[in-house]
Amino acid sequence: MAACIGKISFAHLSKIQSINICNRSPLLHCQRCVQTAGVTDVAQVKNRKPIIFPKKKKRDELTVLKCLAATVQRDSTAPDYMFIDDPHLYPVIANEKKIYTLAKSSGRKAARYFVDRLPGIFSTNMFNEEASVPGIPDLMPKKIKYEHFDPSETALIERIDMRNVRDAIDMYNEIQDQELELSQETKISLLNLLAYYNSNDPPEEKTPEDMRYLFEKRSFNKTWKDNGPAVKVFNDLNEKTSEAYCAMIRGMTKYLEVEKAFELYEEMKDKGLQAEVDVRTYNGLIDVMRQYPADQEEQWTIIMDLLQSMKESGVQPNVQTFMSVLHFLKGVMTRFREQKVFFVLNEMKAINIEPTLGIYANLLQLIYNDHSRNPEHPFLPQLMDYIQGKDFDLTSKDDIHFFVAAMKVCDLYLHDKDLAFRVDALLHSKDNYKFMIDFFAESTYCNIFLTLICQFEHIDKIMEVYHRLTPNVWSPTFSVYYDILGAIDLYDAYHYLPALWSDFIVFRIITGPKHAQLMIPFFQLVSKKKHPEELQQKFVDTILWVINRWEENIQLNGSFVLTSGVLVGELIKVSLNANQVDLAWKILMMYTKHKRRFTEQISEEAVTMLLDEFIKEKDLDKTTICLKLMSTESFPSLAKYKKQLRELDMTDLEKVVTS
Amino acid sequence: MSVCRSLLVGSRCITTCPVRGISTSLACYKRSLGGSEPLRNVRAGVYKTTRRGDVWITYEEAQPPPKIGVTKSWKSWNSSSLEGEGRAPETVVDDNFIREFMKGTFPGVLASDVIVKRRHNIVLISCIMSCVLRPMKFYFLVGYTEELLSCLLKCPVKLEIQTVGSVYDLKFRTI
Numbered sequence: 001m002a003a004c005i006g007k008i009s010f011a012h013l014s015k016i017q018s019i020n021i022c023n024r025s026p027l028l029h030c031q032r033c034v035q036t037a038g039v040t041d042v043a044q045v046k047n048r049k050p051i052i053f054p055k056k057k058k059r060d061e062l063t064v065l066k067c068l069a070a071t072v073q074r075d076s077t078a079p080d081y082m083f084i085d086d087p088h089l090y091p092v093i094a095n096e097k098k099i100y101t102l103a104k105s106s107g108r109k110a111a112r113y114f115v116d117r118l119p120g121i122f123s124t125n126m127f128n129e130e131a132s133v134p135g136i137p138d139l140m141p142k143k144i145k146y147e148h149f150d151p152s153e154t155a156l157i158e159r160i161d162m163r164n165v166r167d168a169i170d171m172y173n174e175i176q177d178q179e180l181e182l183s184q185e186t187k188i189s190l191l192n193l194l195a196y197y198n199s200n201d202p203p204e205e206k207t208p209e210d211m212r213y214l215f216e217k218r219s220f221n222k223t224w225k226d227n228g229p230a231v232k233v234f235n236d237l238n239e240k241t242s243e244a245y246c247a248m249i250r251g252m253t254k255y256l257e258v259e260k261a262f263e264l265y266e267e268m269k270d271k272g273l274q275a276e277v278d279v280r281t282y283n284g285l286i287d288v289m290r291q292y293p294a295d296q297e298e299q300w301t302i303i304m305d306l307l308q309s310m311k312e313s314g315v316q317p318n319v320q321t322f323m324s325v326l327h328f329l330k331g332v333m334t335r336f337r338e339q340k341v342f343f344v345l346n347e348m349k350a351i352n353i354e355p356t357l358g359i360y361a362n363l364l365q366l367i368y369n370d371h372s373r374n375p376e377h378p379f380l381p382q383l384m385d386y387i388q389g390k391d392f393d394l395t396s397k398d399d400i401h402f403f404v405a406a407m408k409v410c411d412l413y414l415h416d417k418d419l420a421f422r423v424d425a426l427l428h429s430k431d432n433y434k435f436m437i438d439f440f441a442e443s444t445y446c447n448i449f450l451t452l453i454c455q456f457e458h459i460d461k462i463m464e465v466y467h468r469l470t471p472n473v474w475s476p477t478f479s480v481y482y483d484i485l486g487a488i489d490l491y492d493a494y495h496y497l498p499a500l501w502s503d504f505i506v507f508r509i510i511t512g513p514k515h516a517q518l519m520i521p522f523f524q525l526v527s528k529k530k531h532p533e534e535l536q537q538k539f540v541d542t543i544l545w546v547i548n549r550w551e552e553n554i555q556l557n558g559s560f561v562l563t564s565g566v567l568v569g570e571l572i573k574v575s576l577n578a579n580q581v582d583l584a585w586k587i588l589m590m591y592t593k594h595k596r597r598f599t600e601q602i603s604e605e606a607v608t609m610l611l612d613e614f615i616k617e618k619d620l621d622k623t624t625i626c627l628k629l630m631s632t633e634s635f636p637s638l639a640k641y642k643k644q645l646r647e648l649d650m651t652d653l654e655k656v657v658t659s
Numbered sequence: 660m661s662v663c664r665s666l667l668v669g670s671r672c673i674t675t676c677p678v679r680g681i682s683t684s685l686a687c688y689k690r691s692l693g694g695s696e697p698l699r700n701v702r703a704g705v706y707k708t709t710r711r712g713d714v715w716i717t718y719e720e721a722q723p724p725p726k727i728g729v730t731k732s733w734k735s736w737n738s739s740s741l742e743g744e745g746r747a748p749e750t751v752v753d754d755n756f757i758r759e760f761m762k763g764t765f766p767g768v769l770a771s772d773v774i775v776k777r778r779h780n781i782v783l784i785s786c787i788m789s790c791v792l793r794p795m796k797f798y799f800l801v802g803y804t805e806e807l808l809s810c811l812l813k814c815p816v817k818l819e820i821q822t823v824g825s826v827y828d829l830k831f832r833t834i
């Protein structure tokens with residue numbers, strides 16, 4: 001074997017000769033070596049592809065952190081990072097999660113209040129040193145420190161740059177009073193500011209905790225200030241340029257002053273400024289089309305006109321444009337929008353715009369809402385093939401609705417559990433979980449997901465998903481538990497019931513006033529048959545827990561007081577199944593003692609089962625009480641028992657039976 | 660003579676002291692006069708026994724100062740004492756301020772001493788609290804403390820708290 005020693009000088013040649021360097025990497029061959037090598041070697045070398053070194057990638061300072069972040073996933077066994085990881089302090093039920101999150105947020109706001117009120121203390125650190133290097137602006141008090149106070153253009157620009165709308169309006173009024181000159185540029189930037197914020201100060205920044213719960217909803221009320229400062233500045237303009245018009249139209253469409261916005265648009269057209277309208281203005285106009293006073297046909301014609309004029313003036317539409325068109329289509333009649341949805345999608349494809357998740361969410365709602373016509377439209381399965389494994393950016397509010405919309409379609413229209421798991425896999429791939437900002441979207445998603453798989457999936461898989469999601473990600477509702485109990489009934493998976501019972505207690509579902517709603521189906525399921533001894537003992541423990549709490553609450557006038565006779569009947573049946581006759585008797589006694597509180601009658605089957613037990617034991621007193629109860633409740637099987645007892649010849653019972 | 664004996668006893672103590680890790684040979688034991696302080700009668704930082712013996716102390720209080728770094732750890736973790744690092748006095752004052760602030764913000768709740776750790780540019784404050792407040796109030800105060808201290812120290816501050824049912828859960832032994 002030939003060792004390539006081309007340009008490299010090795011100290012111990014004899015050792016190296018035995019190693020075939022060439023064999024490992026063909027690039028290390030020098031020319032001489034290739035010539036002297038054997039024929040097979042040359043053939044091998046020629047067959048191998050040369051190694052192509054990848055080009056150096058451009059990396060920013062966050063690349064390493066992003067790379068590291070991609071290696072970790074949300075740990076569903078631990079509470080959210082927002083909460084304190086301590087048994088006393090982490091929340092379990094949904095309401096607690098909300099209260100704790102917002103409590104933390106308001107704590108932050110309280111601190112912010114002091115920081116902003118006392119800039120003297122908080123503008124430096126504790127030793128009067130200048131703030132940290134490099135400084136963190138978020139940790140500094142928000143102090144408004146102007147350099148210019150006299151009315152002048154520089155003072156106005158200063159206020160506009162700081163986005164202090166009220167101060168800017170005051171300064172503008174002072175300038176107007178003193179009749180000072182203002183440049184066109186400054187006026188336009190002032191107009192932009194006023195129109196964007198509707199002449200109000202910018203809203204307070206939300207803390208990350210607020211984002212989870214106080215997600216803004218789309219408002220449909222007009223809030224634009226007629227004859228407000230923005231209109232005044234616009235009227236004061238000497239020369240009304242296209243920029244000024246656009247700023248006004250954008251502001252008006254944002255705050256739903258629809259008719260005036262279109263009037264201004266017409267005015268622009270008349271002045272020949274049509275070509276200078278920008279894409280954001282067009283988007284705004286299309287977005288408010290639903291509020292425009294005209295019938296649907298006319299509204300659609302106006303949208304088409306707007307799109308046509310965009311094309312004529314060479315304005316490239318963006319994702320928001322199509323989103324606005326879809327928003328319009330969501331509000332119109334199904335008959336009207338039939339073909340138009342796909343028209344929008346094709347148009348996006350034609351101009352090479354990649355749809356966002358928000359677009360897909362709107363499409364899903366539009367296509368499947370009309371479920372009487374196309375209940376099994378193949379759009380979602382095809383879409384999942386297309387977007388599988390991709391990651392998306394969070395660009396608009398509609399994006400967060402995609403996963404809920406997709407899961408809804410899987411559940412209501414397609415009834416497809418495999419597709420649902422694919423949607424779930426997409427949610428958990430890459431960093432797509434960022435779309436679950438909104439807490440309500442997250443819990444709705446989980447509810448629908450569980451409801452769907454409870455219908456079609458095996459119980460083991462259902463419980464696996466259930467344990468993955470609860471209690472840290474999601475707190476289940478009543479309806480989901482009904483579905484899970486149904487699935488347990490279907491697959492006879494009674495061994496899951498004790499765990500489910502402890503979850504009822506953890507989620508405080510059965511300790512509230514509506515406890516009977518879930519306890520009745522639970523114990524109905526348990527009482528269906530006799531279970532193995534170990535499992536049966538666990539059910540007896542749950543009954544003891546119920547009885548103890550019942551007794552406590554009756555004494556303390558608490559909320560956990562049984563009022564359903566059916567439930568009491570089920571409890572008796574379960575205890576009889578476990579051969580706990582004394583326990584069943586105790587429950588019956590509690591029922592007869594507090595009979596006035598009950599709204600429903602005790603079930604006949606439970607009493608007869610107990611009676612059978614006593615007849616077998618020949619317990620005279622208890623049989624008598626049971627028979628008395630049966631006669632007061634007027635159960636139809638009383639006659640049968642009378643006959644049976646006569647045959648048994650329990651003479652002492654004759655009196656009771658005949659009475 | 661008594662001084663000599665105490666020194667000898669002291670040096671024997673040194674041989675067994677796990678912190679110092681110094682081993683002394685027998686020859687040395689016999690002849691030399693050790694320069695280090697005698698450990699037999701060290702009383703600083705050690706709790707005296709009471710007459711009745713019914714005062715309880717926590718695990719941390721039960722460990723004498725030589726056990727720092729062995730069976731218990733420090734209350735301030737920072738690198739200001741290393742060579743080339745600045746802000747040693749400032750760090751001490753900051754830490755003390757944080758402790759006072761915590762005492763004032765969580766009155767009657769703190770069950771242990773406050774431990775202040777500095778990691779990169781983050782200050783981590785951890786302590787054990789007794790759960791006398793409702794969880795909602797805890798969350799409010801945690802948010803408040805984090806934000807206010809962040810603005811004061813000009814760096815992110817995080818609170819890591821654990822709760823105990825009552826202060827008596829921390830009982831280690833009686834003295």
